[in-house]
Amino acid sequence: MKVMRRSVLATVATGLFVGLVALSSAAEAQQPQGGVLSDVLKRGTIRIATIGGNPPYSSLGTDGKPVGYDIDVANMLAEQLKVKAEFIVVDVPGRITALQTKRADVTFANFTANVERSKVIAFTDPYVVVGSIYMVKKDSPLQSVEQLNDPKYKIGFARGGTAEGISATTAPRAQKVRFDTVGDAYLAMQSGQVDSHLQDSLQNASYMAKDGDKYRNLPGNWSYEEISIGLPAGDFDWWRVLNIFVKNFNASGDNARLFKKHFGYELPPIQQKY
Amino acid sequence: MSPQVAAYWFVFLKGVAITLWISWLALLLGGALGFVVGMMRISKWTALRWLAVVYTEVFRSVPPLVLFFGCFYGLSFALQLDLSPFAAATIALTLTASALMSEVVRAGIESVSHGQWQAAYSSGMRYDQLFRYVVWPQAIRVMLPPSVGVYISTLKDSSLASIIGYVELTKSGLLVRETTGISFEVLLIIAILYFIINYSISLVGTALERRFRYVH
Amino acid sequence: MYEFNLAGLLPYTGPLPGAVLSTLWLSALAILLSILVGMLGALCRVSASLILRFAGAAYVEVLRNIPLLVVIYLIFFGLAQVGLRVDGFNSALIALTLNAGAYMTEIFRGGLLAIPRGQYEAARSQGMTGLQLYRYVVFPQVFRIIYAPLGNLIIGIVISSSLASVIGVEEVTTWMRRAGDETFRYMEAFFAVGVIYVLLAQAINIGRIVTGNWLLSKAPVGARR
Structure with a gap:
């Protein structure tokens, strides 16, 4: 039973810690603005x-x-x-x-x-x-973003970027697969793990210049980004x-x-x- | 190996060196911290014992990946700390390693039978003398093999530092892979490199274990 | 000045229960499968055939010495590139199973080795088949020996399932990263998810202790420790 007590103890202590932190807010000295x-x-x-x-x-x-x-x-x-x-x-x-x-x-x-x-x-x-462009493999059945907007299709993109919001407005019903880097998302599409890679239009152009025979774009440019x-x-x-x-x-x-x-x-x- | 990938041999080598370095650093720091927590576990004061139990349980239950994330993004934002990926990774790895090491230290100390403690006290030894002359010489032998295990586990956990952008072996591989577009081969090389490193360490560990085996 | 404000995460709590379920489901499948893999592996490691023993040992050494993250990448990206496509969830499941299976193998092997040889001979001389021998003599005893390390490993599997987030599987860690990225409330997201994992781990701990007590209470007096 010693181990049991230990486990309950850890749970209770975690609970207490939650309460403490939720009640107090961490105060920290303001960072001086250095040039x-x-x-x-x-x-x-x-x-x-x-x-x-x-x-x-x-x-x-x-x-x-x-x-x-x-x-x-x-x-x-x-x-x-x-x-x-x-x-x-x-x-x-x-x-x-x-x-x-x-x-x-x-x-x-x-x-x-x-x-x-x-x-x-x-x-x-x-x-x-x-801008932002949906790239697919050349042999993909997909022809348009409307078609991609279906729970049976997966869109890959890098997490923490603007693709999150763009995919949510342009293809809300498709599955979203978030990767750590743009490269991961691209390689996932290359190997067929996702159906489409939502990517930067300039990057897209250079991918197309290199491997234009393997990929194509779904019509439409979905963002204006500076x-x-x-x-x-x-x-x-x-x-x-x-x-x-x-x-x-x-x-x-x-x-x-x-x-x-x-x-x-x-x-x-x-x-x-x- | 395809020439495209082979061109990056230096990147892989550097990755190996960095992985060895950060995991070694974390093992040392984690060992020191784990020693303190392990001693707290056998303390006379209930409060210290409880604190140590909670510490160990929490850092064994929170996934290292989540810890890396918390140390890097969480601490950076919350405390406005200038934490580099290296510092954040070292902190996260140290916390994970210390929880494991505290258990190793505790098991090592507890392996010395209570009779010996009483014998030492009754022959007039103080607490520090007891540890210096009776407990540690025996406990170290018990602690060595599992410490090697902790090192391997820390080395494997250090691969998670890639998530916060620290360029160790895994991140080196991922970058090479993204640059060349060759997944399978690059990942296989990374896996083999990790295997070679960890297997060598475990062989050294087995040798140490044989050498230090305590004869009862 | 940083204000710790969990309320900032409230708009994101909707998908959280689903994420927790996904973590549990992934872990549960990985636990069951790795137990099977571990049993097979352990039987290989103690078998009379040299080839099986070597295969078992090689499997354990390879999987124990490669980080799970690398195995996940290798299955999801690597295998897909050479034509074998496994989706995110299943890649994570296979990687977790292979990884935990190696540790399971060692745990089960330890259990099997703890049974004295004499018991095998005794059971054989009673006319038991191989299957009966394991079913009635070996496994009941092995389970009593291994339930403690098994519990630790099961917690380890739940914790490791967090790595599925790197290949886009929707689970607790993915939720944390997304909520953090979108609100910049990283500390709060980390904190919330840390608490979830601690609670899951402790729930398993309690489950293990209850099972352990029950097993020990059912054991013959001589087998109690």
Whole structure:
């Protein structure tokens, strides 16, 4: 019976702990607002959060260092600030955490600016504009998103991203299968584990350029998303510097050049005709 | 091995090194913490004993994956802590390992018969002397084999650090796989690497066990 | 300043009971199947055939030394790529069964080895068939020896079922991650789910103790410990 008492004890104690925590709220001293810009310059390195396994935005080089479009853009920023670039690989929801906890100074991570996220972090002007596309295998019976909206079909996407909301409005009845990374979701569709991968339209174009004979898209573009540099909220000076960088980067043709290099086709217009 | 995957040999090697390092670190920290909790378990004070029981039960019942998540996202948000994936993974692994180690420590101490305690006390030993000269020399022998088991279990749990983006062996493999699009081969390589590491450790453990076997 | 606010998760509580049921269902199936696998494995490990003994030992060593996460990935993504497609739930179930089956094998083997050889010979000399021997002599005793480690392993299976979340199976951990991602109330989601797992584990613990007491009370006096 000794063991029994122990078990009951653990249960009761957990219950007590629940009560305690539910009653009290954890108070913590407010974080002093240090300027990221001065920190970066003083440190001599800029800490950049990026997501791994998200080609061609970012993926892993054979030497274990990240490579890709987002990486090149970030390196360009570091170069202009005359500091060293240090990359931190995070997952999709980890982008927000990294900025909130000031573990990263910026994110270059295929990161869509939206109001919900802007409540906790900040964004610059966009450097790329993307949509969302449902990709299926070439031999799939699916022809339209209306058809996909059926509980017998599975849609795969990366958790913590914008695909969650888009799939909920465009195909509410289909099964949703959430993966840790975009790469996982893509590979799940490739191997037939899900029927469709809801993905970024630019990524989609580069997948199609590479493996166009294996896949096709369901008609329709289901979102308008401004991919921007993410930064911690409440730091005007840092935002000012990054925004000037983005504007010059877009205007100078550097963006068009890097985009072509990684995606294999011309950069679509960043200004949307509403 | 296809050349596309073989090109990433350095990534795999680095992953192995990082996995060994973080699990070793967690075992040391977890061992220290587990030692404290294990000593609390045999304490004279009921409150300490209860606290130790609850600690062990809770960290044995919460899945390591959930702990990783809680340490990384939960602590980061709640305390505004600047926790790197490495720090969060180390904390989560340490908590899991310490719960296992506290049981190992307790079993080790309890393996020394009560008669010996009484004999030590009656020959005038103090509590610390009793442990130093009587309990530990015997308990260590009992504790060694299960500690190797805890190390293997910690090493396997460290694969979960991939979920919070810490690039150890599993995450290295997952990234290679996402970059090359070759799932089966890359995952098989990862599985084989883990097997080689853990099987070697368990062989060392068996050898240690034979060497330290306590003859009654 | 962080305010711990469980109420922030309220809009997400709808799918939670379903998620708990899914965790329970996945775990229950894995427990039953791994017990079967473990029994077979243990019989292999103590069999007279060298090949069966080796196969049993190889199975145990391989599965005990590879992280479950890697096995899940290997089955869900790896096998699918070479043409064998198993959906998320079943991938998780197979991986859990294979993994726990290895530990079950060792537990059952320990139980079998604890039965003195003389009992086998005695039963044989009574004219019992192999099946009768196991049914009436071996298993009743083995169960009394193994119910404690079995309980720990069953808790381990429930805990490990959380890994099904990485391949998109809807269960408790998936719920936690989604609720956290969408509300940024990660600490609360972690806390709620942590409590659920502790309660599940302790429920099994209590179940094990009750079963243990019942088994021991039914045992002949000599077999009590």
